[in-house]
Amino acid sequence: RNKNILITGASSGIGEKVAIKAAEKGANLILVARSEEKLKRIRDGIQEKTSAQCIYYVLDVSDLDQVQLIFKKIIKEVGSIDILLNNAGFGIFDSIEEASLDDMKQMFSVNVLGLIACTKAVLPTMLEKNGGHIINIASQAGKLATPKSSGYSATKHAVLGFTNSIRLELKDTGIYVSAVNPGPIETNFFTTADKSGTYVKNVKRYMLSSDRVASQIISLMENPRRELNIPRWMNVGSILYLL
Numbered sequence: 001r002n003k004n005i006l007i008t009g010a011s012s013g014i015g016e017k018v019a020i021k022a023a024e025k026g027a028n029l030i031l032v033a034r035s036e037e038k039l040k041r042i043r044d045g046i047q048e049k050t051s052a053q054c055i056y057y058v059l060d061v062s063d064l065d066q067v068q069l070i071f072k073k074i075i076k077e078v079g080s081i082d083i084l085l086n087n088a089g090f091g092i093f094d095s096i097e098e099a100s101l102d103d104m105k106q107m108f109s110v111n112v113l114g115l116i117a118c119t120k121a122v123l124p125t126m127l128e129k130n131g132g133h134i135i136n137i138a139s140q141a142g143k144l145a146t147p148k149s150s151g152y153s154a155t156k157h158a159v160l161g162f163t164n165s166i167r168l169e170l171k172d173t174g175i176y177v178s179a180v181n182p183g184p185i186e187t188n189f190f191t192t193a194d195k196s197g198t199y200v201k202n203v204k205r206y207m208l209s210s211d212r213v214a215s216q217i218i219s220l221m222e223n224p225r226r227e228l229n230i231p232r233w234m235n236v237g238s239i240l241y242l243l
């Protein structure tokens with residue numbers, strides 16, 4: 001309640017669901033993504049249904065200079081960030097022969113460098129207050145590997161490495177650092193990740209709803225802890241299928 005929560009990738013999927021649930025619980029939201037129209041629609045919906053304060057900023061997190069600039073503006077406007085949900089990300093699934101280096105570069109720019117830039121941009125105010133919570137959406141793809149997702153999987157391994165390292169570094173501050181490692185979730189993610197639809201067809205029955213994942217993230221926000229693995233058997237099921 002009354003916490004300032006900044007969510008990247010808030011214009012759809014997990015980010016949108018967490019924003020709505022957090023607003024219902026009385027948090028103040030700062031929504032970040034590239035699609036202004038979607039952010040505006042979500043902001044309007046939140047303002048209509050709750051008394052939460054909600055603002056949005058259009059930002060491509062892979063533009064590292066813009067991240068610095070916009071986060072400065074945000075912090076000036078809201079004072080401080082209590083919780084940063086580093087959720088913006090995307091995947092492109094391809095065989096290693098077919099995967100393009102441009103796609104790999106873009107995935108690393110958004111999923112890894114963007115996430116690092118957002119973290120660095122909130123850190124000074126969190127350190128100053130000696131408190132805060134940084135939650136990074138990683139993936140089971142960052143713990144295990146499946147075929148045809150080498151680039152995406154590499155980015156999520158990087159997210160986990162980054163998360164684990166700063167968690168140790170910040171352990172004597174009041175800042176919590178968590179990673180969330182879900183398996184496949186029903187969101188727009190697969191429109192880009194799996195253009196042929198083959199992966200989705202195979203794992204559909206194991207997919208989690210974004211609503212369920214968002215509820216678990218809200219509970220992580222309420223009870224900060226190290227890591228959140230979302231129902232293991234579902235992830236294991238889908239991974240076994242692919243091996």
Ligand code: NJP
Nearest residue numbers: 009011012013014034035060061088089139184185187189
């Ligand atoms: O996907 P989707 P999810 N700058 O496509 C934003 C991870 N994950 O909710 O910019 C700023 O509905 C995009 O907004 P827009 C996944 O890797 C997923 O499933 O307007 N924002 C949108 O709001 C990702 O890290 C699954 O296009 C950027 C959001 O990101 C996170 O969950 C499984 C951006 C993506 O929403 C949320 O994905 C798993 C940029 N450059 C982990 N690029 C899964 N769905 O199965 C994208 O383990 N966004």
